[in-house]
Amino acid sequence: MxxxxxxxxxxxxxxxxxxxxxxxxxxxxxxxxxxWAPSASNKQPWEFLIVTDETIRMKLSELHPYAKFVAESPVVFIPLTNPEIHQKYHMSDTALATMQYMIEAHSIGLGTCWAGVIGTPMEQEMKELLGIPAHLNILGLVATGYANEEPTRGRKNLDDLVHYERY
Ligand SMILES: Cc1cc2nc3c(=O)[nH]c(=O)nc-3n(C[C@H](O)[C@H](O)[C@H](O)COP(=O)(O)O)c2cc1C
Structure with a gap:
């Protein structure tokens, strides 16, 4: 199913x-x-970088305190946002594209983990390491590979989240 x-x-x-x-x-x-993600006015304010090089993945894992796993995953997908294309929605649009990447990955048997980068001090160092132009932002690092664990995780109950008609 x-x-x-x-x-x-x-x-x-x-x-x-x-x-x-x-x-x-x-x-x-x-x-x-x-x-194929939706975006405001279909502006598609994103670019994508794929990193497989082990040395670069090791350096990324050293720069990110909560993404040590990018040293282990054979591929790192790096969604880049372009505020020059859409100043207001570059982040939300690129987040949707990232989620679509992750869902497709899951549907074909690949695991992923998104580690946030945008707005953090390590973003600039990563941009230099990867040769990313100044006008683009690194939304995050998305480790991609075949899973070697089966984690479980819950969610808040709908009853605690949903309001109908008025709050
Ligand atoms: C914007 C964003 C940033 C995240 N940053 C990290 C991170 O730095 N390190 C990490 O291990 N997980 C990170 N995650 C993954 C979340 O911890 C994870 O999605 C959440 O705990 C729910 O677990 P699940 O994805 O297995 O359902 C991030 C997720 C998002 C959406």
């Missing part, structure tokens, strides 16, 4: 990865899913 709700409910952030390389066509499918 691969309906959307099932995919959304079974995706978990993966922080332990197998040493198995990812087939190139699988990464292309994830990128294609990201490209």
């Amino acid at each position: 691969n309906d959307a709700l099932n995919l959304l409910k079974t995706r978990r952030s993966i922080r332990k990865y197998k040493n198995t390389p990812i087939e190139e066509e699988k990464i292309q499918k994830c990128l294609e899913a990201a490209r």
Whole structure:
């Protein structure tokens, strides 16, 4: 059963990865899913960077205190936001593209974990390391690979979140 709700409910952030390389066509499918995200006025204020180089992944993991797992995942997807294309919605639009990447990854058997970067002091160092132009922002690092763990996680109850008609 691969309906959307099932995919959304079974995706978990993966922080332990197998040493198995990812087939190139699988990464292309994830990128294609990201490209088809909705965006304000269809401006698509994003670019994507794929990093596989082990030395660079090690350096990224050293720079990010909560993303040590990018040293282990064979691929790191790096969504970049472009505020020059949409000043107001560059972040939310690129977050949607990132989520679509993650859901497609899950649907084809890959694990991911998003680690936030934008607005943190390490962002500039990462931009220099990766040669990213000044006008772009690093939304986050998304580790991608075959899962080597099966974590569980809960959510708040709908009753505590939803209001009908008026708050
Ligand atoms: C914007 C954002 C930033 C995150 N940053 C980190 C991070 O730095 N390190 C990490 O291990 N997980 C990070 N996560 C993953 C969350 O911890 C995870 O999504 C949350 O605990 C729910 O778990 P689940 O994804 O398995 O359902 C981030 C997620 C989002 C959406």
